[in-house]
Amino acid sequence: MKNGMKLTALLMALVMTLCACGTKGNESTASAAPGTSTEAPGKSTEAPATTAAEKTGPDDSKNVKIGVLVSDVTSAEALAFRAYYEEYIQKQYNVTFMYSDELADAAAEASAIDNFIANNCKAIISFASADRPAQIETCESNGVYYAVATGTLTDEQYETYKNYKYYVGAIGPDLMTEYMAGYDMAKYYLDQGFTKFGMFGGATPYYTEMHIYRAAGMLVAMCEAGKGTYLGASDMGGMIGAIYGAGCQLTPAKIGSVELCGYVGGYDFDDAWFGKLAAVANDPNVEVLLAVGSGQTAFAGFKQASQKLGDIDCYTADSVKLMESGTLNYLAGKFSASIGPIFMAVLSAVQGHPIRNAEGNAFAIGQGYWVATSAEEAKEYYAVDSSKTEPAYTRNMLDKLYNASYSDFEAFVKAYSFEEIKGLAK
Amino acid sequence: MKMGKKITGTLVIPVITLIAAWIICSSQGVKLFETQLNLLTFIRTVANVSLVTFALAINLNSGRFDFSLGSVALLSSVISSKIVLALDWGPVAMLLLSLCFGVIFGLISGAVYVSVKLPPIIVSLAVALLYEGLSFTLTGGHGVSFANSARLLGFASIPNFLIIIVLALAFMIIVFDRTKFGYEYKALLSGQKVAVSTGIREVPNALLCYAIAGGLMGIQGFISATTNGTIQMSLNFGSISPMFMAFLPMFIGGFIGRYSNDKLGYLLGAVTSAFISLLYVRLNVSSSVQQITSALLLVGFLIYLNNEGKLKGLFVRGGGKG
Numbered sequence: 001m002k003n004g005m006k007l008t009a010l011l012m013a014l015v016m017t018l019c020a021c022g023t024k025g026n027e028s029t030a031s032a033a034p035g036t037s038t039e040a041p042g043k044s045t046e047a048p049a050t051t052a053a054e055k056t057g058p059d060d061s062k063n064v065k066i067g068v069l070v071s072d073v074t075s076a077e078a079l080a081f082r083a084y085y086e087e088y089i090q091k092q093y094n095v096t097f098m099y100s101d102e103l104a105d106a107a108a109e110a111s112a113i114d115n116f117i118a119n120n121c122k123a124i125i126s127f128a129s130a131d132r133p134a135q136i137e138t139c140e141s142n143g144v145y146y147a148v149a150t151g152t153l154t155d156e157q158y159e160t161y162k163n164y165k166y167y168v169g170a171i172g173p174d175l176m177t178e179y180m181a182g183y184d185m186a187k188y189y190l191d192q193g194f195t196k197f198g199m200f201g202g203a204t205p206y207y208t209e210m211h212i213y214r215a216a217g218m219l220v221a222m223c224e225a226g227k228g229t230y231l232g233a234s235d236m237g238g239m240i241g242a243i244y245g246a247g248c249q250l251t252p253a254k255i256g257s258v259e260l261c262g263y264v265g266g267y268d269f270d271d272a273w274f275g276k277l278a279a280v281a282n283d284p285n286v287e288v289l290l291a292v293g294s295g296q297t298a299f300a301g302f303k304q305a306s307q308k309l310g311d312i313d314c315y316t317a318d319s320v321k322l323m324e325s326g327t328l329n330y331l332a333g334k335f336s337a338s339i340g341p342i343f344m345a346v347l348s349a350v351q352g353h354p355i356r357n358a359e360g361n362a363f364a365i366g367q368g369y370w371v372a373t374s375a376e377e378a379k380e381y382y383a384v385d386s387s388k389t390e391p392a393y394t395r396n397m398l399d400k401l402y403n404a405s406y407s408d409f410e411a412f413v414k415a416y417s418f419e420e421i422k423g424l425a426k
Numbered sequence: 427m428k429m430g431k432k433i434t435g436t437l438v439i440p441v442i443t444l445i446a447a448w449i450i451c452s453s454q455g456v457k458l459f460e461t462q463l464n465l466l467t468f469i470r471t472v473a474n475v476s477l478v479t480f481a482l483a484i485n486l487n488s489g490r491f492d493f494s495l496g497s498v499a500l501l502s503s504v505i506s507s508k509i510v511l512a513l514d515w516g517p518v519a520m521l522l523l524s525l526c527f528g529v530i531f532g533l534i535s536g537a538v539y540v541s542v543k544l545p546p547i548i549v550s551l552a553v554a555l556l557y558e559g560l561s562f563t564l565t566g567g568h569g570v571s572f573a574n575s576a577r578l579l580g581f582a583s584i585p586n587f588l589i590i591i592v593l594a595l596a597f598m599i600i601v602f603d604r605t606k607f608g609y610e611y612k613a614l615l616s617g618q619k620v621a622v623s624t625g626i627r628e629v630p631n632a633l634l635c636y637a638i639a640g641g642l643m644g645i646q647g648f649i650s651a652t653t654n655g656t657i658q659m660s661l662n663f664g665s666i667s668p669m670f671m672a673f674l675p676m677f678i679g680g681f682i683g684r685y686s687n688d689k690l691g692y693l694l695g696a697v698t699s700a701f702i703s704l705l706y707v708r709l710n711v712s713s714s715v716q717q718i719t720s721a722l723l724l725v726g727f728l729i730y731l732n733n734e735g736k737l738k739g740l741f742v743r744g745g746g747k748g
Contacts, residue, residue: 275707300573301655
């Protein structure tokens with residue numbers, strides 16, 4: 001018996017070691033949005049965008065099954081996206097969303113796609129990024145439309161797949177948007193005269209580009225305000241290179257007159273991890289806690305009343321309550337309806353009206369965050385974002401994107417700020 | 427066994443670990459215990475790890491590998507927090523509710539095991555999935571946040587954790603070393619067939635083991651929730667990970683148990699783990715280095731245990747030659 005227990009423990013230890021050596025492949029690794037390509041036209045096998053005269057509405061006579069690949073099923077953001085598709089879109093259109101389980105790796109993604117195809121899904125919208133090339137290739141060879149939601153392909157991937165017939169495109173925060181989200185948040189506090197910061201780096205140690213770029217934005221803002229450098233860098237390119245050069249392991253440092261007093265990265269959720277977070281939050285020097293994501297979870301139990309907290313996440317009932325109580329002071333959040341346009345592009349493609357860019361290729365369009373710096377703003381955003389009857393993008397608004405020209409589609413997606421969307425709704 | 431040897435055997439591992447951690451920290455110009463927060467982090471880790479270790483050891487010593495422990499902690503803390511937040515009750519009420527729900531869910535887990543008669547490892551995985559799913563459904567997947575509840579967050583203090591640790595240790599020693607149930611538990615450990623033939627009923631004994639383990643995990647879930655300010659949801663066996671932290675202290679406890687009480691050994695194993703955990707905190711060790719180090723320590727300790735006789739022989743021969 002005891003030998004059996006020891007053998008089991010040895011196996012557990014081996015698993016723990018292997019896990020530690022690996023990286024989080026299923027985290028979002030979106031790259032800079034290639035945007036509108038300047039490649040020569042004509043490579044696409046589909047017809048270019050149609051004119052306004054040819055526009056028709058979505059065909060609701062036949063049900064369209066759409067598979068949704070997800071690598072995360074428990075985060076507030078993932079839940080909000082799912083609620084928008086299942087509780088709004090599915091009720092408005094004759095479509096059925098078929099969700100995958102939580103996909104931890106490329107093998108699980110491949111298996112889920114096979115399952116979708118076997119279940120007669122006509123398109124797949126992907127929130128999973130362990131192996132996007134394999135996803136695209138599988139869909140292409142099976143004649144199933146494929147789109148990326150809340151992310152973009154890397155430049156290399158885009159160049160490879162942009163003229164694939166069944167690759168619809170990608171909409172989501174590109175890396176410049178991620179960088180600016182971090183930069184703007186840090187600058188918001190620096191402009192108020194705060195100089196002592198604690199930072200939560202999220203998945204930065206796992207080489208997740210999205211979080212690395214947000215962290216780089218924060219550090220560059222500190223460099224500019226403090227007139228100093230971090231790891232010898234002070235601009236965007238230099239900072240990203242410096243972070244990679246440091247193995248994505250950041251450390252506290254003085255940045256001119258500004259100071260990064262404490263830093264914690266990773267999602268260990270063990271006693272040591274919480275101990276590190278508590279140590280940063282309890283440092284009497286720290287005035288502001290900045291998080292590249294999940295800041296409300298990481299610092300919720302430890303933040304001091306006098307400290308400010310800024311986070312990049314999404315709008316939830318809890319985040320609104322935290323802003324009302326003053327626990328959270330700055331929130332750059334994705335809005336759940338942001339995945340509406342990619343749905344309409346997919347539906348349009350399935351029903352024979354693919355939206356292609358000016359060169360006839362798949363599109364790649366950047367989309368940003370809603371930023372709230374007060375409880376009133378957060379409440380207003382959340383009220384719209386959580387609505388099951390009047391979300392940010394309603395059927396009326398999305399229908400205008402069916403069989404739309406690329407320029408109309410792009411203009412619609414890029415007008416993502418709360419005020420702009422309110423304007424579009426009118 | 428002489429008293430000196432007993433004391434040395436009992437304290438050697440935690441003391442050596444403390445000295446090593448102290449030296450490593452000092453070499454980096456850092457004090458292991460610099461502020462009260464460091465002490466709080468240490469005591470909290472001892473409380474967390476010792477509760478999980480007690481809970482894991484109860485069934486694992488009997489050959490029942492229980493993967494549902496983390497999910498029992500999750501579900502009991504979710505339900506108790508929902509009730510407490512809705513009724514605006516305080517932390518003591520949540521602690522008691524977590525304990526009660528932990529006992530109930532532990533008992534259900536045990537009842538499934540004795541009813542379906544499948545290997546416990548399979549049953550516990552199924553129960554873990556069920557409890558994870560229930561927790562997810564109850565919170566709509568959003569988990570629970572206490573960030574605005576100063577009363578619940580205020581529970582995390584050194585005296586409160588010390589009280590829980592002392593009460594848990596006393597409970598374990600009394601129940602397993604001083605009661606009929608405890609004697610029967612030990613008899614079943616020594617040889618189930620013989621024990622059953624003497625009239626010991628193994629099913630009620632197993633059910634009570636699951637209930638006690640569940641109660642301990644309910645308290646652990648409460649500590650974790652009120653310390654961190656949130657309860658995060660887990661699916662697809664995500665709740666299993668807390669039990670991994672209990673393996674090293676459990677084996678250390680087994681070693682210490684040769685020299686004194688094995689429950690005290692589990693606690694001292696948790697103390698040893700807490701020293702290591704605090705070392706990671708004070709030196710801000712990255713998670714990958716941390717996980718590799720923890721795994722190597724566990725493997726190293728098991729290698730030592732498996733080769734203890736050979737190593738002693740080497741030292742004795744070496745001593746003779748010298």
